[in-house]
Amino acid sequence: MSQKSSRSPTLNKPFSWFKKTKTLNNILFSMKLQNPQFKSNNLDQPNINKTQNLDDPNQLNDEILIKILSRVPEAHKNPNYLVSKQWLNLQGRLVRSVRVLDWDFLVSGRLFSRFPNLVHVDLIHGCFNFDSPPKICILLNLDFGSFHVDLDYLNDGLCVLSSEEVDLGLKVLANGYPNLRKLAVVNASEIGLLSIGEECLILQELELHLCNDRVLCGIAVFRNLQILKLVGSVDGVYDGLVSDVGLTILAQGCKRLVKLELRGCGGSYDGIKAIGQCCQMLEELSFSDHRIEDGWLSALSYCDNLKTLRFVSCKSIDRSPAIDRDMGVCPALERLHMEKCQLRQKRSVRALFLLCRSARELVFNNCWGLTDDIFGTGKICRRVNSLSLEGCSRLTVEGLASAIFYWNDLESLSVTSCSNIKDSEVTPELATLFSALKKFTWKADTRSLLSASLVGTGMGKRGKIFGKK
Structure with missing residues (x-):
């Protein structure tokens, strides 16, 4: 019994030898x-x-992170700034376009340290100086931006930085971004433009506000400039003066221009002629609220390669155009675009149609004074294949038909919000012409369409039911 009892613990615990960990x-x-x-x-x-360490983004080098961040969709890029300081700096290296709102951000050099690879810089908002926040805030909407201003600024005008301050900022910008391709600035002088032109040799697009003839003396340094926008005067904001002198300097200095926009600029026949003769590569020319002297329109015939002619917010085109035989023609013109212009003078509009008689596309958006008689002069443009009318309230079906029956190549027609063009006045001949078009949009009388859609709904009754007692 004693032997059995001595062996029983070992038999009952067969794995007791695991306690000897050293042997194990x-x-x-x-x-x-x-x-x-x-x-x-x-x-x-x-x-x-x-x-497993590769799952931690902090272990990746900057080159790999930049490749990853560059593939993130634009809508999801902003949260990347909040991940870490490293991601903040890397995301800044991917930014190519910036609108500067604070001028000190540029002058202090923080712009370059934050965004070192910019190719497009918009300085327009930063050039306006607001020393103190407005007491009574008013939102001023302009074509080039919106500003929160005080009533005092509306009375005294917007406060623009001096030319010396702007030139200093342009010098800092030129030293930091030699690969700059696009720039927009207000109240720069010829010295500031020279500093940009000497350093930024590949600048292709330039927008100058509050421009004058003296500023344009420094524009000849931009040999590779292709797109230029000059803003002389803007009603209620600032008043600049661009005359034939400035237009001639521009024409002789920027001969590689492809697109030119003149807003609030003056001049005459000679300045426009110089542009046409010197800028042989010019394909698009825009006039906005121009102040050019009468008799200038025929100078556009010197633009041999012009393809697009645009007028925006012009009170008149040319009150005293040349006679028909001296008007000339733009041989390569393809598109004539008129937007928010006053077309009340038949002689002026007819001269414009005569100049653009080779155009294939005509666009009229919200133009005032375009009557049947005036629009009918467009029948001399026999090559038109596309017509777009919007907001031309004085034009009727009769006036529309007086021109389009002469356009045998017409393929596209769009009529929108022209209240005097009635569906009931469309003739069978005109309906047959519409059916042969490749592209046809007809929303002329929007009021009648709205009334028809409200039939049986009880709406549009002018409160008739509620007015009963």
């Missing part, structure tokens, strides 16, 4: 050395750890 460790170690499977696992273990 020696056995396991010898097994790992003899078994190649254990060796491979031990060798692969560091690689597994390395793979």
Whole structure:
């Protein structure tokens, strides 16, 4: 009995020898050395750890992170700035276009340290100086931006930085961004333009506000300039003066221009003629609220390669155009665009149609004074294949038909919000012409369409039911 009792604990606990951990460790170690499977696992273990470290973005170098961040959609890029300071700096290196709102941000050099690879800089908002926040805030909407201003600024005009301050900022900008391609600025002088032109040799697009003849003396340094916008005067904002002198300097200095926009600029026949003769590559020319002297329109015939002619917010085109035989023609013109212009003078509009008689596309948006008689002069443009009318309230079906029946190549017609063009006045001949068009949009009398859609709904009754007692 004593022998059985002495062996029973060992038999009941067959794994009691595991308590000798030192012996167990020696056995396991010898097994790992003899078994190649254990060796491979031990060798692969560091690689597994390395793979796990790659899941941490902080372990990636800047080049890889930039490639990853550049593929993030635009709608999801802003939260990347909040991840870390490293991501903030890397995201700034991907930014190519910036609108500067604070001038000190540029002059202090923080713009370059924050966004080192910019190619497009808009300084327009930063050039307006508001020393104190407005007491009575008014939102002033302009074509080039919106401003929160005080009543005092409306009375005294917007406060623009001086030319010296603007030139200093342009010098800082030129030293930091030699690869700049697009720039917009207000009240720069010829010295500021020279500093940009000497450093930014590949600048292709320039927008100058509060421009004058003296400023244009420095524009000849931009040899590769292709797109130029000059803003002389803006009603209620600032008043600049661009005359034939400035237009001639522009024409002789920027001969590679492809697109030119003149807003609030003066001049005459001679200045426009110089542009046409010198800028042989010019394809698009725009006039906005122009102040050019009468008799200038025929000078556009010197623009041999002009393809698009645009008028926006012009009170008149040319009150005293040349006679028909001296008007000339733009031989390569393809598109005539009129927007928010006053077309009340038949002689002026007829001269414009005569100049653009080779155009294939005509666009009239919200033009005042375009009557049947005036629009009928467009029948001399026999090559028209596309016509777009919007907001021309004085034009009727009769006036529309007086011109389009002469356009045998017409393929596209769009009529929108022209209240005097009635569906009931469309003749069978005109309906047949419409059916042969490749593209046809007809929303002329929007009021009648709205009334027809409200039939049976009880709406549009002018409160008739509620007015009863």
